[in-house]
Amino acid sequence: MSAAPKPDNPDAGTRAMTEFWRAAGDAALQAQEDAAQAFSGAFAGFFAPPATASRPAAEKPAGATPDWNIGSFDTLPLARAGQAMSELMLSASALFEKLFTAVMAAAQAGTTHAEAGFRAMIEPNAWLTGAMGFEAMQGPAAYLAEGPKFADLWTVERRQARVFKAWLDMHRCRLEHGAVVLKAWLKAGQVFLGDLGTRTQADGRAPIGRTLLALWTEVANRELLETQRSEPFLRTQAALMRTSTELKLAQREVVEAWADQFDLPTRTELDDVHRSVTALRRELRLLQRERRNHTMPAVAATPPQPEQVPKPAAAVREVPVRAAPMRPSTTRAATTRPPKPTRVAKRPKANGRAHPPGHRSEGA
Amino acid sequence: MNAAAPRNSFSKAPALSTALLSGADAVATSARMGSRMLAGSSRLGRIRDEDVDIATTPKDLVWSQDKVTLHRYRPLVPARARIPLLVTYGLIGRWTMTDLQDDRSLVRNLLNLGVELYVVDWGNPSRADRYLTMDDYICGYLDQCVEAVARLSGVAKINLFGLCEGGVFTTCYAALEPERVNAMALAITPIDFHADIARNRLGFGLINVWTRSLPREDVDRLIDAHGNVPGKFFGAMFNQLTPMRTALKYNFDMLDVIDDEHRLLNWLRMEKWIADRPDHPGEAARQWMIELYQQNKLVRNELELDGRRVDLKRIIMPVLNVFGNEDHIIPAETSQALGREVGTDDYEELALPGGHVGIFVGGRSQRLFAPALADFVLRNDSVQHSGASHS
Numbered sequence: 001m002s003a004a005p006k007p008d009n010p011d012a013g014t015r016a017m018t019e020f021w022r023a024a025g026d027a028a029l030q031a032q033e034d035a036a037q038a039f040s041g042a043f044a045g046f047f048a049p050p051a052t053a054s055r056p057a058a059e060k061p062a063g064a065t066p067d068w069n070i071g072s073f074d075t076l077p078l079a080r081a082g083q084a085m086s087e088l089m090l091s092a093s094a095l096f097e098k099l100f101t102a103v104m105a106a107a108q109a110g111t112t113h114a115e116a117g118f119r120a121m122i123e124p125n126a127w128l129t130g131a132m133g134f135e136a137m138q139g140p141a142a143y144l145a146e147g148p149k150f151a152d153l154w155t156v157e158r159r160q161a162r163v164f165k166a167w168l169d170m171h172r173c174r175l176e177h178g179a180v181v182l183k184a185w186l187k188a189g190q191v192f193l194g195d196l197g198t199r200t201q202a203d204g205r206a207p208i209g210r211t212l213l214a215l216w217t218e219v220a221n222r223e224l225l226e227t228q229r230s231e232p233f234l235r236t237q238a239a240l241m242r243t244s245t246e247l248k249l250a251q252r253e254v255v256e257a258w259a260d261q262f263d264l265p266t267r268t269e270l271d272d273v274h275r276s277v278t279a280l281r282r283e284l285r286l287l288q289r290e291r292r293n294h295t296m297p298a299v300a301a302t303p304p305q306p307e308q309v310p311k312p313a314a315a316v317r318e319v320p321v322r323a324a325p326m327r328p329s330t331t332r333a334a335t336t337r338p339p340k341p342t343r344v345a346k347r348p349k350a351n352g353r354a355h356p357p358g359h360r361s362e363g364a
Numbered sequence: 365m366n367a368a369a370p371r372n373s374f375s376k377a378p379a380l381s382t383a384l385l386s387g388a389d390a391v392a393t394s395a396r397m398g399s400r401m402l403a404g405s406s407r408l409g410r411i412r413d414e415d416v417d418i419a420t421t422p423k424d425l426v427w428s429q430d431k432v433t434l435h436r437y438r439p440l441v442p443a444r445a446r447i448p449l450l451v452t453y454g455l456i457g458r459w460t461m462t463d464l465q466d467d468r469s470l471v472r473n474l475l476n477l478g479v480e481l482y483v484v485d486w487g488n489p490s491r492a493d494r495y496l497t498m499d500d501y502i503c504g505y506l507d508q509c510v511e512a513v514a515r516l517s518g519v520a521k522i523n524l525f526g527l528c529e530g531g532v533f534t535t536c537y538a539a540l541e542p543e544r545v546n547a548m549a550l551a552i553t554p555i556d557f558h559a560d561i562a563r564n565r566l567g568f569g570l571i572n573v574w575t576r577s578l579p580r581e582d583v584d585r586l587i588d589a590h591g592n593v594p595g596k597f598f599g600a601m602f603n604q605l606t607p608m609r610t611a612l613k614y615n616f617d618m619l620d621v622i623d624d625e626h627r628l629l630n631w632l633r634m635e636k637w638i639a640d641r642p643d644h645p646g647e648a649a650r651q652w653m654i655e656l657y658q659q660n661k662l663v664r665n666e667l668e669l670d671g672r673r674v675d676l677k678r679i680i681m682p683v684l685n686v687f688g689n690e691d692h693i694i695p696a697e698t699s700q701a702l703g704r705e706v707g708t709d710d711y712e713e714l715a716l717p718g719g720h721v722g723i724f725v726g727g728r729s730q731r732l733f734a735p736a737l738a739d740f741v742l743r744n745d746s747v748q749h750s751g752a753s754h755s
Contacts, residue, residue, distance in 0.1 A: 221608040225567045228604065234577040242582050245589045252589075271494065271591065278495035285504045286670065341684060341712035341736055 091186060159254045166247035173243045177236035184227035188220045195219060404622025416632045419460040421471050423483070427512040431487030432505045434512055437475055444478025445738075445745045447546050448517045450509060451483040454529020455501070455644045456598050458637070459483050461724050462527070465633050468725045473734030479741050480517065484509045486642070494591040494646040499669040501648060502536050510537070510544055521546040523741055528552050528694065528720075529652065532662065535702070536669060539678045547744040548679065549737055551686040552694045552720055555676075556663040556701030557656050568692045570605050575657035583653050593649040595641030605692055634725070663701055677707035684740040686714045686723070686733065693720040712740070 195215060200206040207215060227233050256266040427434040451471070453459035462483075463471040474481055484506065489496065513522050523546050526534025531553025538545045558576075560569030587593065603610040609617075621627035644652075661667040667674040683706055687699040696715065703711050714736050718726040723733060 217608045217612065222566070224607040225570075228570055228607075229566075229573055234574065237574075238578055238582060241578075241586065245582070245585050248589045249585075267591075270491070274492050275495050277492075278500070282500060282504075285500070289503070289507070341714040341740070 159250070159257055163247065163250045163254055166243065166250040170240070170243040170247045173236065173240040177233075177240045180227065180230075180232045180236050184223050184233075185220075187227075188223035191223065192216055192219045400623045401619065404619065404628070407625060407628065408622065411629070411632065413636075416629060416636050418465065418633050418636055419463045420466065421463050421469060421475065426482075426516060427509065429505065429508060431489065431493070432509070433485045433487065434509045435483050435485070436516065437471060437481040437483070439478075439480065440472070440475040441478055443480050445480060445741050447519050447521070447523050447741070447745055448480035448482055448513055449474070449523040449525050449549075449737075449741055450513050451481060452506065452509075452524065452526045452530040452534050453484075453486075454527065454531075454533065455486055455489070455642065455648060456529050456595075458640050458642065459485060459527070459530075460637055460640065461721060464637060464725055465630055468630075468727075468730055470724055470730075470734055470737075473730065474738055477734060477738035479738050482509070482513045482516075488642045489592060489645045490643070491591045496645040497647045498533070498536070498651045502533050503540065503670045503672075506533055506537050507541065510541070514544070519546075520544075523547045523549070523744070525549040525551070525737070526553060528554075532656070535662070535676070535679070536667065536674045538681065539674045539676055540669065540672055542678050542680050545681050547682040547684075547740065549684040549686065549740060550699070550702070552688060552691055552699065552723065553685070553702070554656075554694045554698040555705070556698050557660045558663075559697040559701050560695045563695065563697055565695070567605070568695045569698070571601060571693060572657060572695075572698070574601070575653055578653075578658075580654055580658065583650065583658075587646040587650050590646070592643040592646045595643050598644065599638070599641050602693065634721075663705060665705075676702070676705040679706040680708045682710040682712075682740070682744050683708060684712050684714065684737065686716060686737070688718045688720060688723040688729075689715050690717070690719045690722065 192215065196206065196212075199215070206212075252267060256268060259266045422438045423435040424438065425433055426436045451459060451462060453461070463469045466472065471481060471483075486501070486505070510522060510524075514520060521544050524534045524538060526532070526548070527550075531550040532555075534548060534550060535553065535555065538548045557572060560572045590597075618628075618631060621631045655661045655667060659666075662674065663676070665673065665675045665677070683702070685699060685702050687694070687696045689696060700713065703713060714732070716723040716726075716729045716732055718729050723729040
């Protein structure tokens with residue numbers, strides 16, 4: 001987050017904020033280009049045909065040459081996504097400048113509380129980076145994208161290369177999804193400026209303080225909710241989730257190869273055990289139910305009353321009674337008459353209350 | 365789409381004011397806010413996590429299997445109902461929502477009205493539980509809980525009360541084992557997972573839209589990779605449903621209550637409940653997302669558990685279906701679909717003001733919910749329903 005401008009110098013704050021976002025946009029683009037070049041350089045050796053590949057097959061020891069053909073790193077899509085994001089960031093910077101100038105004076109007249117909140121909330125980066133709680137906009141996919149890094153495991157280059165390829169894919173999707181979110185912010189900002197102008201013109205004065213925030217949040221909420229249902233948002237978010245999942249799987253492959261080398265149990269092996277245990281328990285349950293169905297007991301007794309300390313009867317798997325600490329009740333019984341639920345008219349049933357058609361078939 | 369989207373706290377603000385504050389007023393307002401924030405920060409610094417107590421109504425552990433536990437609440441008044449009520453929440457979130465704070469507790473209110481209560485807790489599923497299915501939870505654990513409650517209370521059949529995903533579990537159980545259920549109450553329970561399409565309200569049913577948009581292979585791959593669906597994943601999804609509210613929560617909502625210890629503690633209790641979001645066992649999540657959200661098998665009577673088809677027409681006991689008018693997570697229409705499908709005419713609906721959580725903690729709902737549910741239990745306490753026999 002950028003530093004908030006001092007209330008007594010809004011112009012300087014505006015300039016500082018604008019310069020910050022311009023720099024952020026440029027830096028984002030540069031970072032993409034640098035990353036793409038770095039990956040291309042680092043893996044050029046892996047993806048170029050290995051020197052041994054040109055040898056006659058007969059000269060190669062069996063299994064000596066790994067299969068490097070996992071596809072080349074096409075960094076163009078990533079660069080395009082970075083370019084699009086950079087352009088959006090510059091647009092956002094310009095809009096932010098307008099927004100900030102337009103509302104700063106009004107915000108100054110409100111409370112410091114409202115002013116600080118508003119300043120933070122209209123920052124475009126907050127919509128992308130998770131600041132101010134906006135990680136929600138990145139959604140579940142962003143959470144899933146945060147996996148461990150395995151930069152030092154260079155002994156398994158082929159698997160590691162897959163990890164980086166998956167990382168590139170995931171990062172590209174993150175940029176594409178971020179661009180959709182940023183567009184929503186741009187639209188919200190434009191609509192807000194329009195509404196602000198209309199209200200100011202109608203009332204002769206601009207709304208201030210918290211009412212100004214109410215207007216902004218109402219506009220932004222609406223735009224965000226509409227965006228979240230849009231095809232581009234859903235498509236890019238699904239792509240981000242998919243690529244982050246692939247990244248996790250690629251990472252697991254590296255880890256499991258490493259664990260295998262040292263005879264450590266792997267996730268896959270543990271899953272196998274858990275699958276077997278669950279299946280066995282399920283079989284047991286089905287057998288128990290089958291047995292119970294043949295011996296359904298009829299029970300009738302009086303339920304325990306408040307003065308009686310409840311003591312559980314023998315259960316299938318009995319556990320010691322552990323009393324929770326008694327606290328005085330501070331709630332009085334609800335004394336209002338219960339509302340009458342709506343009795344919904346239903347279409348006539350052929351069987352009415354009769355036994356439902358039997359279709360029970362015990363599964364194996 | 366209409367504009368009836370979930371609002372943020374600012375929607376409660378007065379109509380837009382255009383009055384300009386004078387310089388002196390602005391300074392005074394700022395000073396007051398600064399003073400509140402200072403006092404609030406000090407108060408927040410003194411509060412410890414153990415001070416933020418939730419689910420304090422006394423209860424006893426009466427049964428457990430694996431990570432699943434069953435508790436019986438200690439009666440607060442002499443029982444008025446002979447047949448107990450088993451509360452079943454889902455695997456997304458936890459039942460503690462029903463007993464969040466002493467003065468807004470559905471559990472306490474029901475106990476005070478003479479209802480005998482049990483609650484099932486699914487525990488904290490770990491990676492070892494990734495292969496547990498809805499079949500295991502419904503036909504296994506829930507079935508065992510029902511059996512335990514019936515035995516402990518000395519009755520042949522019991523009342524069920526399912527909430528959210530737990531409502532789906534309850535519905536499935538009642539359809540599979542109608543002879544063991546005296547009456548069934550549901551709250552905020554989706555039955556027709558596609559019913560949101562017809563109304564298409566902005567901000568409502570986003571989870572339905574989002575889940576339907578996912579290719580099936582993406583869901584499969586997600587669960588294959590992660591084993592369980594992390595609780596934080598669902599948390600992020602819920603945050604996304606109310607984007608501005610999420611953004612403002614710690615900036616404004618908290619500041620609004622920070623100078624009042626009682627309100628601050630209540631606000632923190634809600635935070636504590638939200639933070640307690642267990643991971644969802646992977647295979648059960650796969651069924652939840654694909655077979656229910658995507659394929660809508662429940663309302664089509666196509667869902668199968670343990671090889672048995674869940675036919676909603678086998679639900680022949682009295683049914684009370686409670687939902688929130690402003691529930692954007694489980695839109696009311698997805699719950700109301702149940703009324704068209706059950707095999708009983710003894711079906712009632714109760715629409716409460718509030719959203720998914722609001723109907724449990726909201727002031728108006730507090731006055732309506734427990735009395736209606738207790739009344740439902742009491743009205744059906746002496747009737748012996750024949751139920752279906754095993755074939």
